[in-house]
Each structure stands twice: as structure tokens, then as C-alpha cells.
Amino acid sequence: MSRRIINNFATSVFILCAVIMTATLVYLLGYILTNGLSNVDWSFLTTNSSSAMEGGGIKNQLWNSFYILVVTLILSVPLGVLGGIYLAEYARPGKLTNVIRTSVEVLSSLPSIVVGMFGLLVFVQYAGLGYSIIAGALALTVFNLPIIVRVTEDSIRSVPKKQKNASLALGITHWHTVKTVLVPAAFPGILTGILLSAGRIFGEAAALLFTAGLSTNNLQFDTWNPFNSDSPLNPFRSAETLSVHIWKVNSQGIMPDVDEIASGSAAVLILFVLVFNVTARVIGNIIYNKITGSK
Amino acid sequence: MEKHSYEVENLNLWYGSSQALHEVKMDIPSNQVTAIIGPSGCGKSTFLKALNRMVEMVPGVKVAGNIKYNGDDILSSKYHPEELRTKVGMVFQHPNPFPKSIYDNVAFGARVKGIRKKAVLDEMVEKSLKRAAIWDEVKDRLNKNAMGLSGGQQQRICIARAIANEPDVVLMDEPTSALDPISTLRVEELIQQLKEHYTIVVVTHNMQQASRISDRTAFFLNGEIIEYDNTDQIFSNPRDRRTEDYISGRFG
Numbered sequence: 001m002s003r004r005i006i007n008n009f010a011t012s013v014f015i016l017c018a019v020i021m022t023a024t025l026v027y028l029l030g031y032i033l034t035n036g037l038s039n040v041d042w043s044f045l046t047t048n049s050s051s052a053m054e055g056g057g058i059k060n061q062l063w064n065s066f067y068i069l070v071v072t073l074i075l076s077v078p079l080g081v082l083g084g085i086y087l088a089e090y091a092r093p094g095k096l097t098n099v100i101r102t103s104v105e106v107l108s109s110l111p112s113i114v115v116g117m118f119g120l121l122v123f124v125q126y127a128g129l130g131y132s133i134i135a136g137a138l139a140l141t142v143f144n145l146p147i148i149v150r151v152t153e154d155s156i157r158s159v160p161k162k163q164k165n166a167s168l169a170l171g172i173t174h175w176h177t178v179k180t181v182l183v184p185a186a187f188p189g190i191l192t193g194i195l196l197s198a199g200r201i202f203g204e205a206a207a208l209l210f211t212a213g214l215s216t217n218n219l220q221f222d223t224w225n226p227f228n229s230d231s232p233l234n235p236f237r238s239a240e241t242l243s244v245h246i247w248k249v250n251s252q253g254i255m256p257d258v259d260e261i262a263s264g265s266a267a268v269l270i271l272f273v274l275v276f277n278v279t280a281r282v283i284g285n286i287i288y289n290k291i292t293g294s295k
Numbered sequence: 296m297e298k299h300s301y302e303v304e305n306l307n308l309w310y311g312s313s314q315a316l317h318e319v320k321m322d323i324p325s326n327q328v329t330a331i332i333g334p335s336g337c338g339k340s341t342f343l344k345a346l347n348r349m350v351e352m353v354p355g356v357k358v359a360g361n362i363k364y365n366g367d368d369i370l371s372s373k374y375h376p377e378e379l380r381t382k383v384g385m386v387f388q389h390p391n392p393f394p395k396s397i398y399d400n401v402a403f404g405a406r407v408k409g410i411r412k413k414a415v416l417d418e419m420v421e422k423s424l425k426r427a428a429i430w431d432e433v434k435d436r437l438n439k440n441a442m443g444l445s446g447g448q449q450q451r452i453c454i455a456r457a458i459a460n461e462p463d464v465v466l467m468d469e470p471t472s473a474l475d476p477i478s479t480l481r482v483e484e485l486i487q488q489l490k491e492h493y494t495i496v497v498v499t500h501n502m503q504q505a506s507r508i509s510d511r512t513a514f515f516l517n518g519e520i521i522e523y524d525n526t527d528q529i530f531s532n533p534r535d536r537r538t539e540d541y542i543s544g545r546f547g
Contacts, residue, residue, distance in 0.1 A: 160391075162387060162391035165391065166387070166391045168380065169380055170380065170384070170403065170404040170407075170457070171379070173377050181393065
């Protein structure tokens with residue numbers, strides 16, 4: 001009898017925790033979206049922001065967020081994936097490997113504001129990049145790289161050992177085994193990890209405050225020469241991203257519609273992060289089904 | 296004089312500081328089935344994996360001695376394990392098809408080697424699946440995932456994948472221990488057919504199986520070969536007391 005009561009009690013504790021988690025998430029999302037989406041329309045997404053007047057939009061900030069995201073992924077994905085493959089497949093157990101692994105762990109637990117300060121000193125000042133997209137992307141790479149390394153290593157390691165043996169026993173070299181057996185099997189996991197980290201990069205503010213800057217030139221979306229200072233593609237111009245914009249508007253905005261702009265921006269940000277997460281799952285599943293053949 | 300696929304002499308093998316094989320000497324005749332029996336931990340799987348150098352995957356392993364495969368010293372640093380393993384196929388205890396279609400599994404080795412012509416691959420896949428006695432069961436669903444087959448079918452797909460490489464030796468590490476009795480029987484029949492084309496070395500803990508399918512049997516105990524002879528001789532009239540005790544079920 002009492003065992004049954006304990007069993008029921010344990011079950012209800014688990015259900016309660018799940019309910020609390022879900023309710024918090026639903027409340028948070030609901031609050032941000034209901035407050036924000038009413039302020040979002042096409043002109044909000046396609047007008048320049050205004051520093052004092054009513055009716056500013058988030059065109060440049062939205063563009064900057066995506067641009068920094070793309071540059072960061074270009075920098076961190078190849079490095080991170082290759083590093084993860086190295087740790088999973090090539091690193092021999094020993095001191096050096098432990099040092100590498102510990103560095104990756106410490107790097108991934110650094111507070112982003114510290115990464116921002118590091119970026120300010122090293123990329124902005126020492127390397128002379130100034131407040132720029134490239135400095136911001138490098139700072140984000142510092143904090144994104146360990147995540148991608150970790151996800152890649154875990155995904156490669158979780159491929160059953162017997163599949164690696166099957167390939168090696170066919171006389172296939174280690175490199176071809178990595179390329180044709182391990183990476184394809186680990187690919188859905190790696191891709192999901194990359195897309196989830198993309199959500200984090202997209203929403204990151206603290207690391208960008210001191211690296212990508214708080215202002216944006218008046219971007220000309222018909223000037224695609226990356227060396228023109230008003231070109232959206234110029235990686236050496238300062239760039240305020242969407243999440244930095246939210247922070248700035250909230251802390252020092254003087255326009256009359258501060259609340260509307262902030263909540264609208266927050267809703268847009270959340271929506272895109274959601275899109276990244278859902279895409280991660282969908283694409284991961286599609287690719288998994290594809291490489292494993294039809295069921 | 297009969298031809299030997301392998302001539303092994305003075306083979307010693309250590310995992311770290313513990314020695315797993317002691318002075319193993321064994322000639323493995325071509326186009327015959329050689330069974331290796333012995334209790335768990337006697338070194339029989341280790342010996343098998345030394346024959347295609349898969350044992351080197353284990354961290355801290357050290358191998359010393361002579362293993363000649365078709366006259367070549369395979370432990371020499373000049374001998375590439377990849378080259379050896381295309382000539383010496385291996386089938387594992389647990390069926391391990393890739394999570395790909397049946398066709399892609401069998402064509403895997405050839406594709407990595409750069410064979411792209413569909414006609415060549417088609418012919419090779421069909422021939423291998425026929426030799427592995429599974430063609431009739433899967434010919435209508437070559438594009439289905441091999442993971443969806445039964446354990447016994449998966450194991451025969453793995454055999455087909457190994458022989459698609461055109462090896463001349465196939466090593467089998469307890470190939471039926473994860474299978475049900477009917478699948479076991481089919482794999483045993485298959486092994487008998489395969490020896491026409493390949494030299495087979497099979498590790499088994501099932502003594503009836505060894506006596507049913509093999510021409511030669513080696514009995515391993517604590518990393519040593521206790522007795523190695525014709526299978527009939529071993530099972531009807533063993534010379535060593537320990538062999539007799541083992542095959543009559545007194546230990547192991």
C-alpha cells in the first residue's frame with residue numbers, strides 16, 4: 001500500500017515539475033509575443049531606427065544581427081567541427097588532450113560580458129579592428145567555438161563503435177571512415193547543435209556591447225561594395241544588433257514610443273530564435289532519414 | 296603439401312602489462328574452415344583480431360612475433376593494415392550493418408575505393424548477396440534500410456559486405472552467438488558453402504558448432520594453443536587432457 005502511495009507521489013512530483021517548466025515558458029513567450037507582436041508590422045521591420053522621434057524601426061539592427069550571425073558561423077563552424085573531430089577521433093589520451101579539453105570547458109563557461117571585455121582589449125583595441133562586425137563576430141566565436149567543439153565531439157562519440165569497426169575491417173582508412181561513416185551518422189546532432197548555438201548568438205548582447213558597438217551608420221541597401229562605409233556588407237563598420245538595441249532603447253532611449261519599440265524588438269528576436277530551434281529539429285530529422293535510407 | 300593462408304609463429308601479445316597470447320604457433324590452411332574454441336578470456340578473439348591487425352585499435356596493445364599472410368610479414372611496418380583488411384574480411388559477433396540501405400551496405404567498400412559505375416556495382420552487390428545466401432530474401436527491397444532486417448539477415452548482409460571486397464580470407468568472431476537457432480543454422484550452412492572461395496577462420500564458444508562446420512580446430516586456454524588438429528581428431532580423440540575436459544564440458 002505505502003509503496004503505491006510513494007510511487008504515485010513520485011509520479012506527481014515529476015508531472016508538477018514538467019508543468020512548472022512548461023507554464024513558465026508559455027507565460028514568458030505569451031507575454032513577450034502578445035505585448036510585442038502588436039507593435040510589429042512591415043514598416044517596423046523596414047524603417048531605420050530613430051533616436052528621438054516616434055515611429056523608428058529596426059531594419060539595420062535586424063540586418064546586423066543576421067550578418068554577425070553569419071560571420072560568426074563562418075568563423076566558428078569549420079574550426080569547431082574540425083576541433084571536435086580531432087578530440088573524438090585523433091587525440092590520444094594524455095596531458096595535452098586534457099589541457100585542450102579543460103580549455104574548451106573553461107571557455108564555454110566564461111560569462112559573455114567577460115568575453116566582451118576580452119574582445120574589447122584584444123580585437124577592438126590591440127588588433128585595431130575598432131567597434132566592428134568582425135570584432136563582434138570574433139568575440140562571439142570565442143564563446144561559440146567551445147559549444148560547437150563539444151557538440152561535435154559528443155555526436156561523433158555517440159556513433160556506435162561497431163560501425164567504426166565495420167568500416168575499418170573493410171580496409172577503409174581512418175580518414176575515409178571519419179568522412180563516410182562517422183560524420184554522416186553524427187551530422188544531425190552536429191547540425192542541431194550549430195542551429196541551437198545560432199539562437200544563442202542571435203540573442204547575445206553583452207559580448208557585443210564592447211565589440212560591435214552601439215551605433216550603426218545609415219546603411220544604404222543598394223551599396224553592396226563591402227569597402228564602402230555605408231554598405232551593409234562592410235565588416236569593419238560598427239553595428240548595433242537587435243538584442244543590443246533592446247538593451248540600449250530600454251536603458252537610454254528618449255523617444256516617446258520606447259516601450260513599443262523594445263517589446264516589438266523582443267518579440268522579433270524571440271520569433272527568430274524559435275525559428276532556429278524548430279528548423280534545427282526539422283532539418284536534423286530530414287537529414288537523418290535521408291542518410292539512413294528509407295525505413 | 297597443402298597451401299597455408301596464414302603461418303603464425305612465436306606470437307606474443309600484451310594488453311598493457313598483462314599477456315594475452317603466449318608463443319602462439321599456427322598454420323591456417325587455405326579454403327578450409329578453421330575453428331578456434333576455448334573458454335571466455337582464453338585469447339581466441341584476440342588471436343583472430345591479430346590476424347587482420349584490428350587488435351591494434353585497443354589502446355596499450357603490444358604485438359611481437361611473426362604473422363605471415365600468403366608469405367608476407369603483416370606485422371612489418373611496411374605492411375599497411377588497410378591493404379591487409381581488404382584481403383582479409385571480418386564478421387563480428389553482433390551484426391553491424393551501417394544505417395544505410397542494403398545496397399549501400401554491400402557497395403560501401405567499393406564506393407570508397409572509387410568505383411562509381413552502376414553496372415559494376417549492381418553486379419557486385421548481386422553476386423555478393425547471392426554468395427551470402429540472402430539474395431532471394433532481399434532482392435526486392437535493396438533500397439530499404441539494412442537495420443530493418445532480422446538479426447540473422449543482418450549478419451548475412453555483413454558477410455555479403457565483407458565478401459564484396461573480394462577477400463581471400465574471412466574472419467568470423469562468434470558470428471552466431473547473437474542469433475536465434477534457425478538463423479544460426481543458415482549462417483553455418485553458409486560458412487560451409489563459403490569455403491569453396493575463401494579461407495574461413497571462425498571463433499566460437501559453441502563446440503557443437505565447431506565440430507559441425509570446421510575442418511581444423513584449435514583449442515586455446517589462457518592465451519596458449521593447447522591442441523590444434525583436424526576437427527575429427529580433436530573431438531573424437533583429443534591428445535591433451537585439458538582439451539578432453541573442455542570438450543566434454545567439465546569446465547569453461
